[in-house]
Amino acid sequence: xxKLYVFAIGGTGSRVVKSLTMLLASGIKxxxxxxxxILDPDAAAADVEKTTRILNNYKAVHKYVNVSSADSLFKNKxxxxxxxxxxxxxxxISNEFRLNINNLNGGSFRSFIDFNLLEKKxxxxxxxxxxxxxxxxxxxxxxxxxGNPNIGSVVLNKFVDSSEFAQFAQNFTDQDRVFIISSIFGxxxxxxxxxxxxxxxxxxxxxxxxxxxKNAVVGAVTVLPYFKLDGDADExxxxxxxxSKTKAALSYYHTNITKVDSINSLYYIxxxxxxxxxxxxxxxxxxNDAHFVELASAIAVLDFxxxxxxxxxxxxxxxxxxxxxxxxxxxxxxxVITFPNLxxxxxxxxxxxxxxxxxxxxxLDNELSNQxxxxxxxxxxxxxxxxxxxxxYQSLNGFLKEFKxxxxxxxxxxxSFAPYDFHVESDSIGNVTGFTTNRRDIFTLLNGVATKSxxxxxxxxxxxxxxxxxxxxxxxxxxxxxxxxxLLELFTEATKQSINKELF
Amino acid sequence: xxxxFASLYENGPVGFYDSNFSQEIFSQYLYQKxxxxxxxxxxxxxxxxxxxxxxxxxxxxxxxxxxxIIVVVFxxxxxxxxxxxxFESQGFDFDGEYTSLAIVNSIYALLLFVLxxxxxxxxxxxxxxxxx
Numbered sequence: 010x011x012k013l014y015v016f017a018i019g020g021t022g023s024r025v026v027k028s029l030t031m032l033l034a035s036g037i038k039x040x041x042x043x044x045x046x047i048l049d050p051d052a053a054a055a056d057v058e059k060t061t062r063i064l065n066n067y068k069a070v071h072k073y074v075n076v077s078s079a080d081s082l083f084k085n086k087x088x089x090x091x092x093x094x095x096x097x098x099x100x101x102i103s104n105e106f107r108l109n110i111n112n113l114n115g116g117s118f119r120s121f122i123d124f125n126l127l128e129k130k131x132x133x134x135x136x137x138x139x140x141x142x143x144x145x146x147x148x149x150x151x152x153x154x155x156g157n158p159n160i161g162s163v164v165l166n167k168f169v170d171s172s173e174f175a176q177f178a179q180n181f182t183d184q185d186r187v188f189i190i191s192s193i194f195g196x197x198x199x200x201x202x203x204x205x206x207x208x209x210x211x212x213x214x215x216x217x218x219x220x221x222x223k224n225a226v227v228g229a230v231t232v233l234p235y236f237k238l239d240g241d242a243d244e245x246x247x248x249x250x251x252x253s254k255t256k257a258a259l260s261y262y263h264t265n266i267t268k269v270d271s272i273n274s275l276y277y278i279x280x281x282x283x284x285x286x287x288x289x290x291x292x293x294x295x296x297n298d299a300h301f302v303e304l305a306s307a308i309a310v311l312d313f314x315x316x317x318x319x320x321x322x323x324x325x326x327x328x329x330x331x332x333x334x335x336x337x338x339x340x341x342x343x344x345v346i347t348f349p350n351l352x353x354x355x356x357x358x359x360x361x362x363x364x365x366x367x368x369x370x371x372x373l374d375n376e377l378s379n380q381x382x383x384x385x386x387x388x389x390x391x392x393x394x395x396x397x398x399x400x401x402y403q404s405l406n407g408f409l410k411e412f413k414x415x416x417x418x419x420x421x422x423x424x425s426f427a428p429y430d431f432h433v434e435s436d437s438i439g440n441v442t443g444f445t446t447n448r449r450d451i452f453t454l455l456n457g458v459a460t461k462s463x464x465x466x467x468x469x470x471x472x473x474x475x476x477x478x479x480x481x482x483x484x485x486x487x488x489x490x491x492x493x494x495x496l497l498e499l500f501t502e503a504t505k506q507s508i509n510k511e512l513f
Numbered sequence: 514x515x516x517x518f519a520s521l522y523e524n525g526p527v528g529f530y531d532s533n534f535s536q537e538i539f540s541q542y543l544y545q546k547x548x549x550x551x552x553x554x555x556x557x558x559x560x561x562x563x564x565x566x567x568x569x570x571x572x573x574x575x576x577x578x579x580x581x582i583i584v585v586v587f588x589x590x591x592x593x594x595x596x597x598x599x600f601e602s603q604g605f606d607f608d609g610e611y612t613s614l615a616i617v618n619s620i621y622a623l624l625l626f627v628l629x630x631x632x633x634x635x636x637x638x639x640x641x642x643x644x645x
Binding site: 056380382383384387468470473477481482485508 | 568641642
């Protein structure tokens with residue numbers, strides 16, 4: 010299967026990949042194996058760490074998907090660049106989704122460019138001082154580029170000199186595609202996107218020419234400002250500069266990307282920033298809540314993967330497309346997005362799948378332990394206590410815990426994406442830890458979506474029983490490869506049928 | 514068929530025999546009547562539990578026990594009331610015999626329901642693990 014290499018640059022890149030992973034886990038699939046490549050100089054970035062944890066759990070669960078099943082939760086293969094490269098070559102590159110940038114081991118930008126090794130007060134030092142302020146030169150790269158794309162473009166250039174980028178180029182085929190996720194208003198993404206795109210279009214990596222790379226179908230989402238930061242005036246990163254930075258970058262993109270047909274499909278996504286994040290410059294403390302704009306950006310990746318009309322020739326895109334994202338409607342006095350607020354095409358893409366994962370999550374959390382003697386659980390291969398403590402189940406549980414946090418964050422953010430009615434739970438320092446529901450019937454949890462009326466029927470199954478009945482019906486007289494694939498197959502089908510019966 | 518049921522009710526593992534009472538039951542084809550009703554009622558209640566109540570919420574052992582109690586009470590009551598009403602109208606003066614035969618009937622109801630559950634459970638989806 011061809012591969013879609015997704016370069017996720019900076020914090021926004023990681024968070025978009027997180028949303029993309031959630032969509033893939035819900036069973037949405039593409040015709041590509043997704044290969045996320047996370048680039049972030051911030052060694053301790055909390056969002057990167059979280060996204061890689063989610064991706065690793067996804068991989069652990071995906072291993073058990075029955076390849077012959079048409080639809081399944083976690084169906085789309087996701088692998089790291091190391092997973093792609095290592096089996097084919099003698100090279101051994103990291104299996105981590107996040108790639109290291111050469112020579113970036115903390116320290117200042119001054120030391121990164123070996124400023125002090127240049128001739129003292131010579132022409133080269135003078136040129137550098139002309140381009141970079143003292144503040145720029147003394148910037149600690151340990152926590153990223155702090156909104157300075159001029160620094161990012163220098164540092165990230167090291168990545169294209171890395172063995173990882175060389176291996177990516179060597180293994181890239183004419184069927185593969187590239188997608189680049191970045192924000193336009195910060196430092197890392199704004200610098201990284203044009204840099205990676207330029208190197209792909211040149212097709213010249215470490216002394217070798219790669220025609221497939223040069224003529225690759227490349228898409229990108231450039232995320233426009235969608236949040237503000239607290240305490241602007243005294244901080245290294247000031248959100249007051251986001252708009253001016255965006256304008257400057259858009260102008261640069263227009264000249265260096267649009268006019269030269271570098272990109273096949275470019276998505277612009279943003280929102281009127283009405284939410285304020287804590288102004289923390291990088292590190293493990295900088296964790297931003299998931300945002301609907303990131304989900305919309307993840308949908309852009311799926312849209313790009315499904316567009317078969319894109320092509321490139323001679324290192325240029327043929328018939329480049331520029332797209333924006335919109336919703337159908339929203340109540341300005343209560344800006345909450347639910348499924349009915351989305352455009353019909355977006356609803357068709359995510360409504361059912363996301364709800365399948367949501368109900369699977371609720372069921373495994375609240376009901377499976379009560380149903381261990383039900384036929385679907387008790388028939389071979391059994392769901393017993395050994396299974397519940399298996400690596401697979403722990404990985405699935407870990408993933409679903411993050412799924413709940415993701416949904417909780419999307420709900421409490423501004424603009425709020427709240428397709429489900431639940432109470433968001435958070436810890437003492439305000440981090441979302443999950444959610445609780447208090448409806449008797451779980452099928453009434455979809456905001457703005459009424460359950461199908463079936464009149465009075467004493468024997469009608471309700472709430473979790475609807476899913477339990479489907480699970481047992483589907484498992485009767487059926488064989489499964491393993492308990493793991495049984496769980497994935499049954500829950501995919503049972504939640505789908507239950508949703509169609511009760512809701513859509 | 515009356516002979517078959519008579520041997521079951523009189524000489525079976527939990528049989529009851531009283532010369533006058535049993536003779537009247539036999540001669541009026543009541544063994545056949547109660548035997549058939551016993552079987553039909555058990556099939557109806559097994560179908561009720563394993564088909565009509567084939568729902569996750571009923572897939573609990575206590576619902577199965579509840580249906581057994583209903584079957585047992587039904588078969589006990591039916592035989593007791595029917596036999597007593599019939600014989601009293603004919604001028605017979607039996608006393609504890611009604612209760613004894615009704616107990617035999619209800620024990621058979623219990624045994625048959627439990628036994629046939631192991632076959633009927635396979636027609637069910639959700640209750641197929643009940644009783645185990």
